[in-house]
Amino acid sequence: MSRATVPLPGIDHPLILMRDIEAGRAFYARLGFTVTPVGRHPWGTSTALAVLERSALELMGIYDESLIDGLETGGFRFGRHMRDALAEREGMALVALHSRDVSGDGAAMAGRGIATQGRIDFRRKVKPPGLDWDEAVVSLQILLDPALPRVSHFLAQQHKPHLLWVPDWMRHANGATHVAAVTYLAEDPAPVCARLGRMFGGGPAAFAAEFPTEFPTGQGHFRVLRPADWPAAFGATPMPRLTPGEPGGAAIDVAVRDLAVARAVLAGAGVATVETAAGPAIADVAGCGNVVIRFVRACAGAAGRGA
Structure with missing residues (x-):
């Protein structure tokens, strides 16, 4: 094969x-x-x-x-x-x-x-x-x-x-179905992209000089951002506290069936959110464990996990 x-x-x-x-x-x-x-x-x-x-x-x-x-x-x-x-x-x-x-x-x-x-x-x-x-x-x-x-x-x-x-x-009140994306932050994205390119793409040379870069996997995708790219992707959502100079995971996108239902659950629990282009992100980054949890709309027809 x-x-x-x-x-x-x-x-x-x-x-x-x-x-x-x-x-x-x-x-x-x-x-x-x-x-x-x-x-x-x-x-x-x-x-x-x-x-x-x-x-x-x-x-x-x-x-x-x-x-x-x-x-x-x-x-x-x-x-x-x-x-x-x-x-x-x-x-x-x-x-x-x-x-x-x-x-x-x-x-x-x-x-x-x-x-x-x-x-x-x-x-x-x-x-x-x-x-x-x-x-x-x-x-x-x-x-x-x-x-x-x-x-x-x-x-x-x-x-x-x-x-x-x-x-x-x-069964989740917010309608969560799967992890849609994991976002890494890196001042120098090249080593991270080289690794992900080998794992999921065409190799270290498979990424362009433009960032952010996304790497589809068998389910969900990895995203690589520079800290300067954060506002474009996550708006005013606070950035997690990462180790200076070390690339690390910063955010998880969780797909839900209906964003309106997820927003209603969060509002009913008194959980503050920040609206981004993709969906609401939890403002209390520390409460999430020093990571941003963001709810995004599930894509219709996405493949399942299998047995």
Whole structure:
């Protein structure tokens, strides 16, 4: 199969690091999301999800620092990576890419020049609504670029997807359906665009000198902006606090079925928004976990996640 015909992995879930995950759950509930109870990873991180139809938002904290070096692969320790990133600041860390075959997709990414540290297999206890306690079985393939730690990714494969994509968890008052876009900010966009070009485009030379630049994936797209481009894309929405000189994730566009319904939910909860050309953005960037959450209109006929 040629590279042109290999299906591209899509955005599965951005990871939003928060120091108080319960406060984060409460805030995202005010935004109209149904948020799962807090679960635990074996490497010491806590997790809560807004499970959408084709992707998710993951809130992540630390519950036990003594476990952060568990399940190492290729020198990468998931818990330590998250602990160190959160110690620096809240906000978007890695972005998970949807996979049905992490080994095959990892090999494809390596063939495109993307570093991979290896595979992690783990289980965690879950109790979906209406079901007994069970174990989610998950495989990850780490795609960390040490030069771009806040613009790195991993492939995620759910071996028991029915334990995550549960109808009761996927019903959101705001009508959210999927993550439509993740926006990265970079003073020098070239390294970020080179990485995304290798992953999802025609290679490092596939981007033009004009910015912003967008990279379609198997579901959703990545957007790269310079800080000077922010007002054109996000209007008066406050910019998240990022590490000076380091590219990082700044915003997540969440597609909803009806923007009027989403606006009504936000107004009813007393959540202030900033209107942008694409839709309302949440003004309380800190409440969102040092990331901008913006609601945009879902495109009709968009492809689903699949099994």
